[in-house]
Amino acid sequence: MNVLKYLLVGFVFGIVLTKSEAVSWYRIYEMFQFQSFHMYGIIAVAIATGVIGIQIIKRNNIKDIKGQPIEIEDKEKGSTRYWIGGIFFGLGWALVGSCPGPIFILLGAGFWSVLIVFFGALLGTFIYGLFKNKLPH
Amino acid sequence: MNIIFQTWPWYVSGFLIGMIMLSLIYFGKAFGMSSNLRSLCSMAGAGKYVSFFNFDWKSQRWNLVVVLGAMLGGFVAVHFMSDPSNIDINPKTIAQLAQLGIDAPNGKLMPDALFGPQIWQSPKSILILLIGGILIGFGTRYAGGCTSGHAISGLSNLQLPSLKAVIGFFIGGLIMAHFLLPLIF
Numbered sequence: 001m002n003v004l005k006y007l008l009v010g011f012v013f014g015i016v017l018t019k020s021e022a023v024s025w026y027r028i029y030e031m032f033q034f035q036s037f038h039m040y041g042i043i044a045v046a047i048a049t050g051v052i053g054i055q056i057i058k059r060n061n062i063k064d065i066k067g068q069p070i071e072i073e074d075k076e077k078g079s080t081r082y083w084i085g086g087i088f089f090g091l092g093w094a095l096v097g098s099c100p101g102p103i104f105i106l107l108g109a110g111f112w113s114v115l116i117v118f119f120g121a122l123l124g125t126f127i128y129g130l131f132k133n134k135l136p137h
Numbered sequence: 138m139n140i141i142f143q144t145w146p147w148y149v150s151g152f153l154i155g156m157i158m159l160s161l162i163y164f165g166k167a168f169g170m171s172s173n174l175r176s177l178c179s180m181a182g183a184g185k186y187v188s189f190f191n192f193d194w195k196s197q198r199w200n201l202v203v204v205l206g207a208m209l210g211g212f213v214a215v216h217f218m219s220d221p222s223n224i225d226i227n228p229k230t231i232a233q234l235a236q237l238g239i240d241a242p243n244g245k246l247m248p249d250a251l252f253g254p255q256i257w258q259s260p261k262s263i264l265i266l267l268i269g270g271i272l273i274g275f276g277t278r279y280a281g282g283c284t285s286g287h288a289i290s291g292l293s294n295l296q297l298p299s300l301k302a303v304i305g306f307f308i309g310g311l312i313m314a315h316f317l318l319p320l321i322f
Contacts, residue, residue, distance in 0.1 A: 013203070025252070029318075030230045043289070046150075070163070075291055081279055085275075085302065086287075087312075092272025093284075096265070104204045104211075107211075108207065109212050113253070128278040
């Protein structure tokens with residue numbers, strides 16, 4: 001059951017992202033051309049659901065599944081890494097139309113050309129690790 | 138039954154994605170997909186060469202299970218829950234893509250021009266996908282998260298750094314979609 005719940009959450013995630021077409025290159029292109037509300041709607045409702053859920057958790061001190069207090073870590077303070085890293089990711093996102101979640105989902109669905117994107121993403125992650133200490137953060 | 142096969146509306150999909158993030162918080166974890174790329178590098182032995190990958194990736198196994206589930210979900214959704222009416226994008230977008238020589242969806246999730254089987258014979262096509270992947274991998278790790286970690290998890294928790302990252306995502310995306318894609322195609 002311990003592992004099964006993660007498998008189940010992932011399974012639902014894969015289905016939702018495919019059926020909402022957030023994994024589609026076309027939907028990402030359409031979003032960046034401002035020619036559809038669809039993707040903006042998905043992101044906005046997801047965030048609204050998250051904001052409300054997290055507020056409920058915090059205000060009622062809801063415990064997690066093991067009975068421990070839920071603590072959501074704050075992101076590290078800073079600017080440079082978020083702006084520059086964000087722009088790099090955005091360039092890739094709009095070029096191949098997938099963020100990391102969809103890369104895995106599309107591979108599972110059998111789109112073999114996405115293997116190249118996946119390999120590139122591993123390589124990009126490795127390059128970051130290699131130069132981490134030289135990059136401004 | 139039709140509801141399953143059609144494109145799921147944004148309000149249903151967005152709500153479910155929000156609930157997925159909340160479920161992981163309830164399990165004592167966090168929603169973020171790009172960190173799996175780091176775990177996979179570590180699994181492959183990158184920790185021997187670069188200290189960034191020398192961490193306890195086994196503590197992140199739960200997230201790799203989420204990935205496995207997502208892959209299964211993608212398989213089921215594409216093979217058993219699809220319909221030719223899907224990917225009903227704006228006709229203006231289709232016309233614009235035609236000018237770039239990119240084929241219309243007609244139910245396909247991705248254009249053949251970028252992802253079709255012929256790309257394996259084209260060094261240019263392979264390079265486009267490889268560079269796209271590198272930008273995604275490098276950018277998400279540099280920024281410390283992607284759409285799931287920053288846009289959904291971070292903004293839901295009202296994190297200013299995540300807002301910076303998400304604005305960065307859109308600056309990069311808009312530059313690519315409006316200025317670079319027309320040069321590439």
